[in-house]
Each structure stands twice: as structure tokens, then as C-alpha cells.
Amino acid sequence: MIDPDSPVPLYRQVVNLIQEQIKSGELAPDRPVPSAARLVQEHGIARGTALKAIRMLVDEGFAYVVAGKGTYVKRKD
Amino acid sequence: MIDPDSPVPLYRQVVNLIQEQIKSGELAPDRPVPSAARLVQEHGIARGTALKAIRMLVDEGFAYVVAGKGTYVKRKD
DNA sequence: GGCGATTTGTGCGTATGTATC
DNA sequence: CGATACATACGCACAAATCGC
Secondary structure, eight states: OOOTTSSSOHHHHHHHHHHHHHHTTSSOTTSBOOOHHHHHHHHOOOHHHHHHHHHHHHHTTSEEEETTTEEEEOOOO | OOOTTSSSOHHHHHHHHHHHHHHTTSSOTTSBOOOHHHHHHHHOOOHHHHHHHHHHHHHTTSEEEETTTEEEEOOOO
């Protein structure tokens, strides 16, 4: 899934992966997106990289954050 | 303020700018110096360059770092 | 109300690779 | 070749919010 040797940045690979899961319905609206800690242990990446990926999802309109709880899949408008 | 075309290195320009603000009192002792992230968005420079400027301020005795919090204006001895 | 666990946010330090001058 | 600059990535630390006990 995640290839450290790819020219594509790790955070971008993670973002793409999650976006695919959202589009396919694997991750439904208002369901939690994998937390930074989870992405770290699942993909062996740094927390900073995981946080960056999560923020990208929010910036790109795929998810929303609830302080102290987590990040969730955004509902279609 | 910051001129990319100047022969003076960007990190040096940033250092000079902040030193001026410290000397003029605009940035008081024990007050936070602009963070690397802030310098990035305000001057359109890279994080590495911003970090270098901050480190220079510390090296030159104008500021001190508090781990996990930030960089602050050094008090006069 | 307190305490600990979880999660996101923020901050600096450091290293590596690439590109430009 | 060396200095400068940018992008990516990892590590560690502190803060605030939420929740369960």
C-alpha cells in the first residue's frame, strides 16, 4: 500500500488511500477516519506525517475534525 | 520586508527583521518570537529557512527555546 | 471533581534529497 | 564545490479537548 521508495510523498499516499476508501463507501459519512496513532502503527510512518495526511483530508473537504475526539468522514453536501 | 532577490540570504533578512523588533521593544522580553510556521506563512519562505533564522537568534543571544512550547525573547542580563 | 487515556494541534531539532547560484 | 533554499520525514515535548472510570 504505502511505498517509502515511491516518488509520491508518504502523506500524499496516505491521503489518496483514505480518499479511495471514502469514495468506495468503505468509510461512510460521519464515521471516524483512522486516527494519527492508528495510521502510525498501520503504515509505520511518523506521527507528523500522519497528522499532515489527516489535515490534508480536512483541507480538501473529505473530513471534519471534532476537538479531542477525532476526525470524521464529511457528509456530502 | 523580505526580498528574495537581495544578495542578503533570506534567513539573514528574517534574523535582522526580528532583531530590530526586539531592539525597538516591539517584541518584549519573555514574549514569544514568531514561530517557524508563522514566519513561513508571513514571508512565504521554507520551514527550513525559518528554523535557521530562529536558531540564529538563539545562537546570537537574542532568544531562548523552551522545548515543546516555542522560542522567546531573551531578557537582558 | 479528579485522573488517566485518546486525539488533534502546535513547536523546535534534525536529517536527507534535490535544485539553484 | 560550497552556500542557500525548498520539500519531505522522523523524533520529542507541551497544550487543549473529550471521554470513561
